[in-house]
Structure formats: structure tokens, C-alpha cells
Amino acid sequence: MVMLAHKADFLGKLPHIRGRLVEDAPLSRLSWFRTGGTADLLFEPADADDLIAFLRALPTDVPVTVIGVGSNLLVRDGGVAGVVIRLGRGFAGIETRGDIVKAGAGAMDVHVARKAQEAGLAGLEFLVGVPGTIGGAVRMNAGAYGREVKDVLLHARAVDRLGHVHELDLVDMGYSYRHADVADDLIFIDAAFKGTTDDKATIAARMDEITTARADSQPIGTRTGGSTFKNPEGGKRAWELIDEAGCRGFAIGDAMVSDKHCNFLINRGKATAAEIEAVGETVRARVKEASGVELEWEIKRIGREAGEGAA
Known part of the structure; x- marks a missing residue:
């Protein structure tokens, strides 16, 4: 075990958490490359409140790394020191109201696109061409086929290393190509996007075009990390x-x-x-x-x- 010296003390004092906490957790199974070492600790919080409580109890000198589904990630062979946080089912909710789509950070991008299509909301079709989750997409201004997150994002919520919640509007994100000018310690927990009303069949057709183009041009189904270089x-x-x-x-x-x-x-x-x-x-x-x-x-x-x- 290569965790910090006070790991055992921290675990003994940890308040009740509802999520999953694993020591020496293999990360290769969580990376689409299927490579890499272990996490000293892997925490999968049950929900935002669980995440906040954990962060507030975690000593400030313990490093924290956040991952999604591992689609655009390379985990090095020596593993990851400190705590790796993975947002899963408790952050995967998606709902629509009017022309707004709200999604948890753990929701798959493709599922958000499909939910928008089912509600007759256009503008998010590009997300079917973005492997990964909403948290990562918001963090890096992900995009594909001529659109990117900055074109549809209304606002997002994030938790910092000390467990404080921040609400960020589009202008706060400081977006540029595949980059957001926000603090590195922010963990995005959900986001809201604005769509435009359109015919469901028309939206579905556009999504099918993207899906076909991606399958024709990219090595879908292989152990890959997506686009390697900007x-x-x-x-x-x-x-x-x-x-x-x-x-x-x-x-x-x-x-x-x-x-x-x-x-x-x-x-x-x-x-x-x-x-x-x-x-x-x-x-x-x-x-x-x-x-x-x-x-x-x-x-x-x-x-x-x-x-x-x-x-």
C-alpha cells in the first residue's frame, strides 16, 4: 500500500458514507484502454451530499483525482496516489423541462443526446459522437462534428476540494478549444443545457448520421482512448x-x-x-x-x- 502514512487513521475517523470505498482498487477495468495500476483508494459516492461529506473529512494533503468512465483516460502503470473519485449511478440522472436538459455528471453523453431527442430538443445531437460522461464533457469543452459544449451549456454545479458547492454560468467557464478556465480542483456534479424545439424524427436522423460517420471513420469497439491529440x-x-x-x-x-x-x-x-x-x-x-x-x-x-x- 502506498497511501499516505495517516490513511488508517483517516479511514478510522471517516464519517458514515453511503457510497463505495475500495482500497488498492484496480483502475485498468475502468479505463477504455484496459491498462494501468491501482488507486490507493477509490471512492464512488452515492450522491452529491455523500461526495461533499467525504471531501470535508478528507485531509487536505491527500491528493484527489476524478475520473468518469475512462473513455479519454490513460492510467499509468504505477497507479494513482491518494483518492480517485468516480461519479457513477448517483450522478447519472437526466431530465428535461421545456427547452432545458439537466444531466448529472455521471450521465453518458450519448444518453443525454437521446433524452433530448425524445423530448424534441435539437442542438445536443453532437453528444452521440462524444464518448464519455457529462462531467468530463463540461470540464474539457468536449465537442464533435462542428459543435461543442459551450454552444449549449447554460450553467453547471461543481464541488471544490474542501466540499464547497459552486454554481457556474457559461461565462464563468472561460471556454476555449477543448479547455475550460476553471480551478483544477472543481468536481462537476451536474449541468443544464439549452435545446431548441425540432421534429423528433429529424433530430434522430441527424444523430444517425453522426453515429454512422463515427463508425465509418474511427476504431469503434477497440481498446482506445478516443482522440489522442488536440x-x-x-x-x-x-x-x-x-x-x-x-x-x-x-x-x-x-x-x-x-x-x-x-x-x-x-x-x-x-x-x-x-x-x-x-x-x-x-x-x-x-x-x-x-x-x-x-x-x-x-x-x-x-x-x-x-x-x-x-x-
Whole structure:
């Protein structure tokens, strides 16, 4: 166990929680890459009140890392120090009222899009092309097929490291391409989006187009982390730069640049997180050499290298 020295003392003093708390929890099963080490502690709160109570009891020197369904995540092989918080079923509610869609941070993006369609609300169709949950989408201004969260977000709620609740309007988010200018310690718990009334069949058709385009162009069904690098401002897209640098199909062990879409890395079976990251860094170096463009990771990488000591 590589938790902080006062872990046992903290666990003994922890107030009653209704969620699930696991020591030495394997994170590979929670990552779409299916790689990575363990979390010193994994906490899956029952609801927002449970999360707040836990954070208020947690010593301030214990690091906290938040994950969703692991769709755009690489967990390093040495695991994650401190507490990993995962928002699950207690945060997966979705409801519509008028032209507003409210969703918990643990709700899958695709489910939010479908709920909006069922209510005859357009504008959120792009979410069927965004793997992951609403919490991550709000945090990174996720987008696909010409739309992004900033185009539909009304407001969101988040809890900080000390357990204080914050309400943020769109302007508070400071959105730019795949980025929100908000404090790193904020854990988003829910958000509200504005749709526009439209014919349900028409909305469904647009969603089907996105789903088909995604299946045709991306390695759906593989062990992947989604789009690996952000598209640079202006000029060519990341996949074009990677292709022109001769990296399509490049592999280290079972970690490989997808032949189908070369801005996707895939685990062909037994790749380690280190191998996946090494493939990504090799791609960045070759693209830099070939084009002068320095690609920026879009996938979130967390944790320690194998053999690295506790933080």
C-alpha cells in the first residue's frame, strides 16, 4: 500500500458514507484502454451530499483525482496516489423541462443526446459522437462534428476540494478549444443545457448520421482512448499531420497508432500504459520533426510510472 502514512487513521475517523470505498482498487477495468495500476483508494459516492461529506473529512494533503468512465483516460502503470473519485449511478440522472436538459455528471453523453431527442430538443445531437460522461464533457469543452459544449451549456454545479458547492454560468467557464478556465480542483456534479424545439424524427436522423460517420471513420469497439491529440489552431488537423509524418500503424509492443484513424491509439491486447504513452510521444516527436507542429495531448494521463514511489 502506498497511501499516505495517516490513511488508517483517516479511514478510522471517516464519517458514515453511503457510497463505495475500495482500497488498492484496480483502475485498468475502468479505463477504455484496459491498462494501468491501482488507486490507493477509490471512492464512488452515492450522491452529491455523500461526495461533499467525504471531501470535508478528507485531509487536505491527500491528493484527489476524478475520473468518469475512462473513455479519454490513460492510467499509468504505477497507479494513482491518494483518492480517485468516480461519479457513477448517483450522478447519472437526466431530465428535461421545456427547452432545458439537466444531466448529472455521471450521465453518458450519448444518453443525454437521446433524452433530448425524445423530448424534441435539437442542438445536443453532437453528444452521440462524444464518448464519455457529462462531467468530463463540461470540464474539457468536449465537442464533435462542428459543435461543442459551450454552444449549449447554460450553467453547471461543481464541488471544490474542501466540499464547497459552486454554481457556474457559461461565462464563468472561460471556454476555449477543448479547455475550460476553471480551478483544477472543481468536481462537476451536474449541468443544464439549452435545446431548441425540432421534429423528433429529424433530430434522430441527424444523430444517425453522426453515429454512422463515427463508425465509418474511427476504431469503434477497440481498446482506445478516443482522440489522442488536440487539433492545432489553423492548418491541418492532428490526424493529417500524424499521417504525413508516417506514423499510421506505428507500434510499440501491443500499443499502436490506429490504421483506421491515426489520431487514435489502440491497445491490441497486452499493451502497458507506458507503451501507449511511448507511442504517443514518438508520434509527437515525428510530427514536430516533419511539420514543426507540436501536438498537445487531449487524452488525460494520470498517475505514476511503474516503480515510481508515492507522491
